[in-house]
Amino acid sequence: MANLILDERDQKFVLFEMLEVDKLCEKPRYQEFSLELFDMILAEAQKLAVNEVFPTLVDGDREGCRLEDGQLFVPKSFHRCYKLYCEGGWGAMTCSPEAGGQGLPYVLSVAAKDWFVHNFAFLAYPGLSEGAAHLIEAFGTEEQKKKYFARMVTGEWAGTMCLTEPNAGSDVGNLSTKAVRQPDGTFRLQGTKIFITAGDHDLTENIVHPVLARIEGDPPGTKGISLFLVPKYLVNEDGSLGRRNDFEVANIEEKMGIHGSATCLLNFGDNGDCYAELLGEERQGMKIMFQIQLSRSTAGMATALNIR
Ligand SMILES: Cc1cc2nc3c(=O)[nH]c(=O)nc-3n(C[C@H](O)[C@H](O)[C@H](O)COP(=O)(O)OP(=O)(O)OC[C@H]3O[C@@H](n4cnc5c(N)ncnc54)[C@H](O)[C@@H]3O)c2cc1C
Structure with a gap:
């Protein structure tokens, strides 16, 4: 053909x-x-x-x-x-x-x-x-x-990868998104990610964002970065969808030639309640995230x- x-x-x-x-x-x-x-x-x-x-x-x-x-x-x-x-x-x-x-x-x-x-x-x-x-x-x-x-x-359901920030592109170790530990073992995130491909859309009812952030008190640079799962909608124990998580798409960013691709600016935790779960071990975020690229x-x- x-x-x-x-x-x-x-x-x-x-x-x-x-x-x-x-x-x-x-x-x-x-x-x-x-x-x-x-x-x-x-x-x-x-x-x-x-x-x-x-x-x-x-x-x-x-x-x-x-x-x-x-x-x-x-x-x-x-x-x-x-x-x-x-x-x-x-x-x-x-x-x-x-x-x-x-x-x-x-x-x-x-x-x-x-x-x-x-x-x-x-x-x-x-x-x-x-x-x-x-x-x-x-x-x-x-x-x-x-x-x-x-x-x-x-x-x-869909997924993304959230690394880039206004002040952290190639030098992702500079990121300032913060993860605050909660008594129940979960975290609350606060920060801004930019250029997030497929950062939001209406193709699926839920989107799970792997987000790089630094747990409060962890060292600067890449060695202090952990990876978190941040669902658009929280998931109840029976698998049904719960509340809308505390983050929003502030803007669709322009990328020439790929207008059908949602490139998003995402603001996490403006109301102090952005639920996040640790993925893998603490401070291993960079190593884990780059498995996406490798795989x-x-x-x-x-x-x-x-x-x-
Ligand atoms: C199509 C597209 C999709 C994307 N999707 C995502 C996504 O889904 N999730 C996400 O997190 N990010 C995404 N990004 C963002 C991407 O990861 C960043 O653009 C990338 O990390 C570079 O960061 P920056 O744009 O800030 O450029 P900068 O880091 O500012 O780099 C600008 C220029 O300087 C050079 N440079 C940087 N540091 C050095 C150095 N130390 N020495 C020499 N040269 C240097 C770079 O090579 C580059 O040419 C996407 C970008 C594009 C274009």
Whole structure:
């Protein structure tokens, strides 16, 4: 099928001839897969990309995102794409079947995503969620996995990554978002994050933000940073949604060419009641947060090269 997104033959050459990904099927973990199945998965990704995601590229950019009464709305056409993307399990390709995924090698997931990257504004929503879900799977407590991961990996809920602040970009160790310890073991956050991709939207009923902050009294620099989960809506014990958490989208920031991507300025804790849960250990926030990047970019190659 001719398309404007990527060169199918190039992709297959790299995967099947150069990297010889079919050799992964000799490993016990991937025994149930085959080259034919890999090929079929890529054909399905191409079909979804060409028929559904590509046509939203222009109108997504023209319509853009809008902020109304504190709620952010994405381009209308993204809703159908998001539904199809989640139903197809594209965000859970590498998760184990027990966790609701397909247990595929990461390199296949990276290759499939290549079909959607042309519409970065759209892909950022499920992409960020996938990364955040994997963080919780890797570092969360059993309670956090039950509460958040299960619903994020299916795309029912979304996720982000909140690092950047007005005075802390590359030098993220300078951040000033503060976490105040509570008697019940939770925290309350106060601070501002900028440039937060998918920082709010109407694709899902809840969004779980991993946020870097410094617990009061912890040392300056990166070594004093911890990571917190900050849900848009708190989650009750029975899994239902509770109160709206104390943070708000103050603005949609302009990024040329990706108007369909909600880039948000988020203010946490203006009323002193922004609920947050520690993810992983205290002062390990940088190490944990960067697993998002690692898992999404290099792991596929590492798997293919058999170094994981
Ligand atoms: C498309 C997009 C999406 C984003 N999404 C998110 C998101 O979801 N979550 C989030 O937290 N952030 C996000 N960001 C923000 C991004 O992480 C920051 O822009 C980045 O960390 C750089 O920070 P800055 O913009 O403040 O630039 P600065 O840190 O001010 O850097 C400006 C320039 O100075 C250079 N520079 C900086 N320090 C040094 C140094 N010590 N020596 C030499 N050169 C230096 C940099 O290389 C750069 O060229 C996003 C940004 C973009 C463009």
